[in-house]
Amino acid sequence: MQYPAPIAKLIHSFTKLPGIGSKTAARLAFYILEMNEADVLEFAQNLINARRDLTHCQICGNITDTDPCLICSDTSRDRTTILVVEDSRDVMSMERMQEYNGLYHVLGGVLSPMEGTGPEDLNITQLIQRLEDETVQEVILATNATSEGEATAMYLSRLIKPAGIKVTRLAHGLSVGSDIEYADEMTLYRAIEGRREL
């Protein structure tokens, strides 16, 4: 005996999401059956709305429901600095810090020869165009501290530096609140390398 068709289809839809295997998908699908019908309708509507109403900002590539996005069109922000991140979630993380007041640029990924992602697959042409007008004085490369993130930062740095713009990279070192005992070698090495005088 198989699952009844409607639940089998729902389980199949859930398994298409990242990190959700068939057991979790079944658990979620059965949970949906017991949910308030209004909540389920709202969930379905939210799925459709999010997919349909959100686009990428034409300027920075961030996810937005207005174009240009709220950050790009906010005149109170510092237009001399662009912080380059891998994806829109990174923008949200930076904004949560409430310390950075410049602009962003979302690459939409990282260079990854393994996955066949080259420079042409990322939002790089648009970044270079933004640098042509002479307002921007600094580009902060905030790709992840992974090997792909590092490689992408190196690539962008070589591309941007010749234009005479200051290019910086986020500091690497110990996480705040972490124990040296549990830090990996690379992190420790970066922490020593980047040590600062007190």
Add this chain to the structure above:
Amino acid sequence: MQYPAPIAKLIHSFTKLPGIGSKTAARLAFYILEMNEADVLEFAQNLINARRDLTHCQICGNITDTDPCLICSDTSRDRTTILVVEDSRDVMSMERMQEYNGLYHVLGGVLSPMEGTGPEDLNITQLIQRLEDETVQEVILATNATSEGEATAMYLSRLIKPAGIKVTRLAHGLSVGSDIEYADEMTLYRAIEGRREL
């Protein structure tokens, strides 16, 4: 800055699902934005259909899109045995085994004083009614091997036995393929207690 409204709403919907916190919800919601639009529409439709078209079988309480369900209406199945489980997923697990040919009864939960679930919240009245017609000769209690599952099995056993029906419980012991070294004390105790002569 907050997430744009459509994505914030979608994240909120995802967090209502069990085991999905705000970080996972954000990851899933952003994944939806990059998905094929047809797949998203299908996902939304599957949510609605599953919630709307599936009901509980009037006889056994299993999730079904036909009433009575396919198992209850299958005349080739052995009507003398009813296997009692906590929920519909357990029925699917049993069916996957392809060894059991009797009927099922889905309780829709277990007795849990902690969560305020009493006998009246479970599908027990219907089970007793099914036992009144004299076809049923054995009731197999297949609630989980948790303390609530055990308590529910004891409760049902006391309720059913006086009617002269054979009541059995699934065997407890070592999982097939497991190491004694890693088995907990209760499992080992049950494995010794339930030992069989070779």
